[in-house]
Amino acid sequence: MFRGVTAINLDEKWRLAIPTRYRAELKECCEYQLILTVSLDKCLLLYPLPEWEEIEKKLVKLPALNKQAKRLQRLLIGHATECEMDNQGRFLISEPLRKFAGIEKRAMLIGQGNKFEIWDEESWNTSRDEWVSDETLNDISDLSPELESLSF
Numbered sequence: 123m124f125r126g127v128t129a130i131n132l133d134e135k136w137r138l139a140i141p142t143r144y145r146a147e148l149k150e151c152c153e154y155q156l157i158l159t160v161s162l163d164k165c166l167l168l169y170p171l172p173e174w175e176e177i178e179k180k181l182v183k184l185p186a187l188n189k190q191a192k193r194l195q196r197l198l199i200g201h202a203t204e205c206e207m208d209n210q211g212r213f214l215i216s217e218p219l220r221k222f223a224g225i226e227k228r229a230m231l232i233g234q235g236n237k238f239e240i241w242d243e244e245s246w247n248t249s250r251d252e253w254v255s256d257e258t259l260n261d262i263s264d265l266s267p268e269l270e271s272l273s274f
Contacts, residue, residue, distance in 0.1 A: 123147075124233035129243060132227055136220060137212040138240065141231070145211050154207035158219060158240075159198050163249075166215070166223045166240040173236045174202070215240070 128141050140148065148154055152170035159174075161167045169177065181199055184191035201222070205213040215225065228243035241249070 123235055124238055125235070126233045128231045130229050130231055132215065132225070132229060133212070135214065136217070137208075137214050138229060138231070140207060140211045140213070142211065144233075145207075148207065156205040156207065156213060157202050158205050158213075158215065159202040160219065160222050161239065162197070163239075164223060164245065165242075166219055166225075168205075168231075168238040168240055169236070171204075178202070 124144060124147075130138055130141075132138055148156070148170060152172055155171040157169045157171055157174035159167050159169075178199060181195050184195060186192070201219065203216055203219065207213050223240065224242040224245055225240070226242065230239075230241045230243050230246040232239040232241065232246070
């Protein structure tokens with residue numbers, strides 16, 4: 123289970139180092155085999171390979187003639203890049219993926235349970251501040267019953 127927010131500097135070769143606290147779990151669940159792809163939120167998604175394979179199976183089964191499904195497949199599967207962590211827990215973020223997310227030097231690694239989001243630090247701070255100040259976030263009337271039961 124991946125949770126928490128971590129600010130990380132990319133090194134001069136555009137590698138991101140996964141914090142030590144996640145490495146044992148990543149070794150156990152996927153032998154450091156990771157998939158990096160884009161998100162509709164203009165950030166990157168980092169999946170352990172087995173988690174990604176489940177998502178990919180669902181994406182491939184979407185209706186071929188549905189325009190939105192095709193776009194989603196092109197974005198997520200088309201940008202999916204295999205990554206392997208080195209002995210220092212680093213992996214390379216390719217130039218096209220860095221540019222997509224606007225990542226320069228500082229990134230934010232956001233644990234999301236079964237995956238991570240990787241944001242440009244400034245974009246993350248701006249988006250987070252917008253979400254927190256959004257009055258509609260406090261209105262839970264439109265939430266599903268599962269979310270209504272959360273007390274936060």
